[in-house]
Amino acid sequence: MHLRNYKNVIFVVVLLVLALILLSYNFKHETGTGLVKKIVLEAAAPVQKIFVLSVKSVSDAWLRYIFLVGLEQDNRDLKKKINELNAELVLYQEGYLESQRLKKLLSLKDSHNYHFVAAQVIAREPAALSRTIMINKGSAHGLKMGMPVIAPPGLVGRLTDVSWHASKVLLFIDESSNIDVLLQRTRTQGIIRGAGARGCILKYISKTQDVKEGEVVVSSGIGGVFPKGLLIGVVSNVDRQDAGLFLKINVTPFVDFTKLEEVLVLATEEEEKH
């Protein structure tokens, strides 16, 4: 019998203890990206890229064929929409320029000097427990843990593991993600917590506050991880029936996480100096 072998029993015990030590150490110390983990991420990135590219080329060819149906009508609708949005854009540009002038008058400066690093999504983690994606840029491109990731127009998440040429992004719909936010209309502050496939939940908004469905939620800038004003989502449901002091608010993210292909990482010069 195998287990009667003395060496085998020692091997089993050693490996089991090693696995448990690894688990308890990483749980207690939140070690981030260790060297071995970096090497695994680095080795997985090209393999993932090959799989994603081959799958994407097949699905793209199929989708292109499907999308040809009804394309003419779509084209007409889109042209109409572009004209409407162009008119709206002019108004926003005026507003932006006005705010820049006012900022200059009041001598206000941006607290961070951001620059964008564009990256491609090379893998999605479909686990029910964590919501992460992998991108093809890493510390060699100036990325560091904690940097915010966006996919215009909205926030995607932040970097949790950074290897040399690949990084892992924790999506803000992950259950362990908490972001300080503002309701754009009323400037009411709250905390948004990820709820997986259900989007996210806005917490700590008092029942006395006037919150309506369709309201835009933006990042508050408090905490220093995410800059102020990044679009997070739209209030999809407000439940006032629940017992307790606070409202139960569901938020639908702006970003469609199932269709992410390219993202932008907001790299700050301040962080790079550290």
Next chain:
Amino acid sequence: MIYYLLLPFLSIILVVLQISIADVLFSGRLILEISLIVVIYAGFRLDIIKGLTLAFILGFVYDCLAGSVLGLFTSIYVVIFLCSFLVSMGLSTEKMYFIALFSLFCSFLKEILVILFYNYAYGLDILKKTPLIFIPQAVLISLLAVLFFYLMHRTEGFLYGKAFPVKQRAGAGRLSSAA
């Protein structure tokens, strides 16, 4: 020796493959955990040194790529390998219905351990998702396990002329580390 050298690379390819396929087929709703089936297969068919190393490395790679706490799936895969190994010593593991049922059991065991860990460590109540995600996932794993074992049985037959007889009680017939 070549087995141990190739194992990390093959584990990475397997985990990446299962993530990519699951993403295409289920848009991230379900996990196609072929790695779990491989661990069960290792428990039934490989000797303890080879199998345990496989379970450890596969779990570690899964931890690195899945974004879970490092060591969680490593520990779970080692536990599942040991369960499979012990079961294969006492029971006949060649019947397909047994493979399907045992894979179902292992899948639930894995989910229970994950739920308990997240509940204890972070206070997350992921049990709410159980009927929506975990049950179809466990059924999928049990069905895939049958297919996987059948294909491996045919592969063994192709490579060695006939499939290895499973005489687990005596330990004979296992694919040993010396092989």
